[in-house]
Amino acid sequence: MRPRLFAVLAVGLLLLVQIESGIAQSKPVPRVIVVGVNGMEWDLIRPLIMKGDMPNLAKVIAQGTYGKLQTLSAPNCPKVYSAIATSTPPQENGITGFRVAGKTANTSMLKRDTLASILSNHGVSVGLANVPATFPAMPVNGYVVTGMLTRGKGCEDGILCAPKLSEVQGGEPIYPSSLRSELLANVGDFRIDCLRMPSAQDLRSNADKTVDDWLQQVSLVRTEQTKVFDYLLSHHPTDFTMMVQSCEDRTGHWLYPIQPHNVGYNSNVNSGHVEAFPDQYRAFDKVLGTILKYVDDRTYLFVISDHGIKPLREFEQQHMSMMGHDHGGDTPIIANHDFQDGDDVPGVLIVMGPNIKHSERLLGLNASVYDLVPTVLSLYGIKAPPQMRGRVLKELFDEGLTANVTP
Numbered sequence: 001m002r003p004r005l006f007a008v009l010a011v012g013l014l015l016l017v018q019i020e021s022g023i024a025q026s027k028p029v030p031r032v033i034v035v036g037v038n039g040m041e042w043d044l045i046r047p048l049i050m051k052g053d054m055p056n057l058a059k060v061i062a063q064g065t066y067g068k069l070q071t072l073s074a075p076n077c078p079k080v081y082s083a084i085a086t087s088t089p090p091q092e093n094g095i096t097g098f099r100v101a102g103k104t105a106n107t108s109m110l111k112r113d114t115l116a117s118i119l120s121n122h123g124v125s126v127g128l129a130n131v132p133a134t135f136p137a138m139p140v141n142g143y144v145v146t147g148m149l150t151r152g153k154g155c156e157d158g159i160l161c162a163p164k165l166s167e168v169q170g171g172e173p174i175y176p177s178s179l180r181s182e183l184l185a186n187v188g189d190f191r192i193d194c195l196r197m198p199s200a201q202d203l204r205s206n207a208d209k210t211v212d213d214w215l216q217q218v219s220l221v222r223t224e225q226t227k228v229f230d231y232l233l234s235h236h237p238t239d240f241t242m243m244v245q246s247c248e249d250r251t252g253h254w255l256y257p258i259q260p261h262n263v264g265y266n267s268n269v270n271s272g273h274v275e276a277f278p279d280q281y282r283a284f285d286k287v288l289g290t291i292l293k294y295v296d297d298r299t300y301l302f303v304i305s306d307h308g309i310k311p312l313r314e315f316e317q318q319h320m321s322m323m324g325h326d327h328g329g330d331t332p333i334i335a336n337h338d339f340q341d342g343d344d345v346p347g348v349l350i351v352m353g354p355n356i357k358h359s360e361r362l363l364g365l366n367a368s369v370y371d372l373v374p375t376v377l378s379l380y381g382i383k384a385p386p387q388m389r390g391r392v393l394k395e396l397f398d399e400g401l402t403a404n405v406t407p
């Protein structure tokens with residue numbers, strides 16, 4: 001073959017591959033980081049932002065667009081994160097809750113394509129860390145460190161407990177498997193997800209010490225996970241990265257700063273720990289600070305929560321706080337999100353990036369958990385597949401700068 005003809009054919013082939021993968025040659029691949037905070041609640045974070053206790057989040061809000069994120073009815077983390085990842089309802093994607101037909105939800109039950117698989121197929125590199133319902137880890141064009149519902153020693157059913165990476169059982173917690181030894185060597189062992197809540201028995205005998213010990217462990221878990229995030233962002237940068245924190249929600253269920261007239265109030269537990277839950281958001285803000293080191297001018301940052309969390313309401317009976325609960329086991333629950341009226345516990349959506357409007361508030365509940373994936377896909381020039389329920393959130397973008405956004 002003549003060299004000239006070969007060159008023309010090679011360039012043609014390259015272009016074809018790039019058109020096929022949806023990435024135009026002239027534009028650099030956008031960088032997107034999604035930070036999920038389970039159950040982040042506007043009612044709690046607003047006063048903290050006003051007081052200056054969440055300076056990093058305040059900075060993102062000032063530079064971005066923000067509002068409420070409409071969630072599903074009776075929301076919980078595996079159900080909503082799977083709806084987010086696939087932009088389809090739970091009945092369609094297969095993950096309807098913590099358990100599906102009596103078994104802990106896992107990735108073999110997923111019946112719809114996820115954002116991570118679609119991006120991977122288009123040549124976009126992907127990193128997922130601690131995202132709920134990603135266990136066992138599925139192959140992607142990048143890495144996966146699994147999150148909530150990972151099973152292991154002392155956490156056999158994987159539900160709302162924190163197995164150590166070295167003690168995971170019943171599936172791969174890491175993709176590719178070589179990353180497992182790399183993380184153990186460079187970051188150390190760490191707990192996946194957040195701790196199980198103390199039992200009612202533990203709280204009866206020595207409430208104060210039980211609460212303090214638990215909160216100390218939660219703080220250690222967050223430190224471990226922050227080191228993992230920092231390592232992955234610095235040593236394994238990917239075009240698309242999603243990282244999730246879970247201890248905020250876990251703390252809120254039993255340490256929400258409620259008043260004596262609220263349902264389920266227990267003066268032994270609740271009177272002395274009114275800052276325990278707000279402290280989780282203050283600590284999250286520091287995690288966000290670590291992540292922001294990796295956010296440059298061309299990075300889109302999405303801070304989201306899958307739902308909010310509210311104190312039990314007048315029509316949630318007193319006994320609800322005492323009975324067995326998906327989240328608490330037998331821990332007395334004083335706040336919840338598993339309400340049928342999910343519009344009462346919307347999540348949080350805060351976005352900043354190259355062509356995102358500044359300090360703009362989205363009104364009402366016009367953004368939904370289904371919209372995240374179509375919006376992210378549009379940034380990569382990929383059209384959302386027809387089964388997806390969400391839409392591109394065009395109102396996030398500065399007018400005239402949406403040229404690279406695929407409807």
Ligand SMILES: [Zn+2]
Pocket residue numbers: 039077249250253327337
């Ligand atoms: Zn929860």
